[in-house]
Amino acid sequence: MxxxxxxxxxxxxxxxxxxxxxxxxxxxxxxxxxxxxxxxxxxxxxxxxxxxxxxxxxxxxxxxxxxxxxxxxxxxxxxxxxxxxxxxxxxxxxxxxxxxxxxxxxxxxxxxxxxxxxxxxxxxxxxxxxxxxxxxxxxxxxMPLDDFRCQIRGEDISLDLMRHLSDRYEVSITAAILKWLGITERRAMLVIGSNGFIDWARSSNRLMKSGVFYRARQQTIPLPEQSLAARQGSVVGAFAEADHPRGVWLGDEDVREMTIFSHSNEMTISLLLYSNDAPDKRWANELDEPEEWDTYDQFVAGNHGSSR
Ligand SMILES: [Zn+2]
CATH class of the missing domain: 1.10.10 (Arc Repressor Mutant, subunit A)
Structure with missing residues (x-):
């Protein structure tokens, strides 16, 4: 064979x-x-x-x-x-x-x-x-793709859905979100925060193509002050959601933020959902387009402890 x-x-x-x-x-x-x-x-x-x-x-x-x-x-x-x-x-x-x-x-x-x-x-x-x-x-x-697609078909994207995927496949919620980001047509981003800073982040292909992503090896970036992720003293393990106006997160547009306050290292896991169409052609600059998934390095280089 x-x-x-x-x-x-x-x-x-x-x-x-x-x-x-x-x-x-x-x-x-x-x-x-x-x-x-x-x-x-x-x-x-x-x-x-x-x-x-x-x-x-x-x-x-x-x-x-x-x-x-x-x-x-x-x-x-x-x-x-x-x-x-x-x-x-x-x-x-x-x-x-x-x-x-x-x-x-x-x-x-x-x-x-x-x-x-x-x-x-x-x-x-x-x-x-x-x-x-x-x-x-x-x-x-x-997380075989056929089963994964069945699980998310027709479902609203929520942290409850990501928790369900994490339970079904016995993977971390971060791994489930990364899998979803790798196949979705939505404009979305995962941001891992640690001790008040962005530890690393990943945009879906469609969000990247509209120019909204954090570059690798950039300088240390604090979590946005108005974000849920930057909230101090939140209950560990809690989920929180908020609709932010433009100017809070990266990109000049409204963003829905869903954040989990994790047990380890004051870590936060934020799933950001953007509208499906970029609001302004300025953000869709082909020249600025990063490489595709397998080779891109759209990460923040700051190392503030564990990555999960
Ligand atoms: Zn290895």
Whole structure:
């Protein structure tokens, strides 16, 4: 059998196997459980290089996960996550990311791969193509497009919907929003705030094309004063929504902001919805158009702690 070669093809291949297995047993395939999938699949398909360890271990706080060869030199592999991580969604995504490295990169990295926490969701090109490939694999494995589209069809875009997706696929809410941003025709942006500053941000393609995005490696940018995200002392875990007039957020137009105040690091996750048509042609300057999704780096470089 010819094996896949791209991250998407690997993810589709594995999620189809999971679906066939679960259909045959009358089970719901979601959330996809990475640990048994990784061990069973590798044992059958790569018997000389099986994954025999899937676990949380002590890692430096800078790292979320690792693909590691067995120290015994017997060809076996482990995929591990930092056991300090508590969120089941982050654990599941990390394991899927490491499984992606195993399938795609173990031959070029026989000593294994350590993955920083920023590598896991910041899909910046400068972090290296292999990190972006592992993230693409994880996203397509855990959130297959056909099912994802079914879940959002006809639904209003809300944090409740994103929470539903995060629960269904056992991924972080950030990962669910990134997936949606990658396929939506809407003009929308995800902004991760940390300690009063914009940690990083991502615009949907359509919003980017209308010129509304934060550039990478820009200077440190505070969260807009009037934004929900900048509110001090908000209840952790709470959702809040507001319709802002032009001038609050980036772009000269009204913006609907939906923000979650997260448990870790005073972090905020804001989903910004813009109207579907840019208000002014000034914002649709073709010359200023950034690169498309796979290679763009529309991030703010400031590092104010964890990226989630
Ligand atoms: Zn990695």
């Amino acid at each position: 010819k094996l896949p070669s791209t991250p998407q093809a690997w993810a589709i291949h594995l999620s189809r196997l999971v679906k066939i297995f679960h259909d045959a047993h009358g089970l719901d395939p979601f959330p996809i459980k990475v640990a048994p999938l990784a061990m069973e699949y590798s044992r059958h398909v790569f018997p000389d290089a099986p994954i025999t360890l899937v676990d949380g271990i002590d890692l430096s706080s800078r790292f979320d996960g690792m693909l590691m060869p067995s120290p015994r030199g017997d060809g076996e592999w482990g995929i591990v996550y930092n056991k300090a991580i508590r969120s089941p969604g982050r654990i599941n995504f990390t394991l899927a990311h490491e499984l992606g490295h195993y399938l795609l990169h173990r031959h070029i990295s026989p000593a294994g791969i350590q993955c920083s926490n920023r590598a896991m969701l910041d899909w910046r090109s400068e972090l290296g193509a292999i990190e972006a490939q592992a993230n693409t694999f994880a996203s397509f494995l855990l």
